[in-house]
Amino acid sequence: MGKMMKAMNGSEEKKKPSINITTRGPLRKQVIVPMVKSNAELIVQSAYQHIANINNCLKNIELDVIMNFLQVSNNRVNITISKPASPSDLTTIKKYIKSINNIALDSIESPHLSKSKSYLKIIGLPYSMGNSIITPNFIKGVLKKTHLFKDILLTSKPQIIKASPKSNMTVVWVNIWDF
Numbered sequence: 001m002g003k004m005m006k007a008m009n010g011s012e013e014k015k016k017p018s019i020n021i022t023t024r025g026p027l028r029k030q031v032i033v034p035m036v037k038s039n040a041e042l043i044v045q046s047a048y049q050h051i052a053n054i055n056n057c058l059k060n061i062e063l064d065v066i067m068n069f070l071q072v073s074n075n076r077v078n079i080t081i082s083k084p085a086s087p088s089d090l091t092t093i094k095k096y097i098k099s100i101n102n103i104a105l106d107s108i109e110s111p112h113l114s115k116s117k118s119y120l121k122i123i124g125l126p127y128s129m130g131n132s133i134i135t136p137n138f139i140k141g142v143l144k145k146t147h148l149f150k151d152i153l154l155t156s157k158p159q160i161i162k163a164s165p166k167s168n169m170t171v172v173w174v175n176i177w178d179f
């Protein structure tokens with residue numbers, strides 16, 4: 001009987017509940033369509049109809065994405081979809097919005113994903129190459145030519161710091177907008 005009581009009451013120590021904290025990156029499920037406020041208000045007035053039509057367009061081109069929500073904020077329409085957006089999703093949404101009646105087409109910009117501001121730290125670059133030292137313009141030129149930085153905008157001039165007075169190594173910090 002004692003063994004059964006221990007089994008029922010749990011003789012083993014119970015694990016304490018813990019909070020699992022995760023950080024989120026930029027919301028890739030949100031598509032932002034910049035436009036004038038009057039156009040945005042026209043779209044929101046019949047949002048249910050536009051959501052259904054955009055979902056039909058996405059379904060017709062056999063995309064596995066569903067539009068969930070439409071909201072107006074600061075001269076733009078925010079569209080929330082079920083999965084991270086791809087270029088074909090953005091193109092489909094742009095084509096549909098430009099086909100809506102009574103909308104000023106010249107005031108609608110291309111849809112894009114939300115942006116996030118972050119920084120990049122580059123370690124291990126030589127401080128001097130030949131007779132010259134690394135400059136912010138040199139770093140900008142290299143980043144622009146690199147495929148990984150195609151959709152990244154620099155928000156400030158790269159900061160170059162020599163690792164130590166006796167070393168030839170540098171650390172470079174670059175503030176970026178990623179979208």
